Amino acid sequence: MARQIWIDEEICISCGMCINNLPDVFRYNNAGKAECFDENGAPEEEIQRDAIDACPVSCIHWQE
Ligand code: SF4
Numbered sequence: 001m002a003r004q005i006w007i008d009e010e011i012c013i014s015c016g017m018c019i020n021n022l023p024d025v026f027r028y029n030n031a032g033k034a035e036c037f038d039e040n041g042a043p044e045e046e047i048q049r050d051a052i053d054a055c056p057v058s059c060i061h062w063q064e
Contacts, residue, residue: 009029
C-alpha cells in the first residue's frame with residue numbers, strides 16, 4: 001500500500017510544479033493549494049523525485 005502524502009498548505013506557494021509533473025497524483029484544492037488525491041497515481045520514486053524533491057518550498061512530505 002502506498003504511503004500517505006501530507007502537504008503543508010500554509011507553506012505551499014501554488015507554483016504548480018507537483019501538479020504539472022504528476023497530474024495523476026496532485027491537483028489544486030478549493031483554496032488554490034496543492035493536494036494529493038491519489039498516492040497510487042505514480043510510483044513512490046517518481047513522487048519523491050518529481051514532487052517532494054522538486055517542490056521549491058519543500059512542503060510535501062511522506063506521512064509514516
Ligand atoms: S510544488 Fe510545492 S509549492 Fe508548488 S504547488 Fe506543489 S506543493 Fe505547492
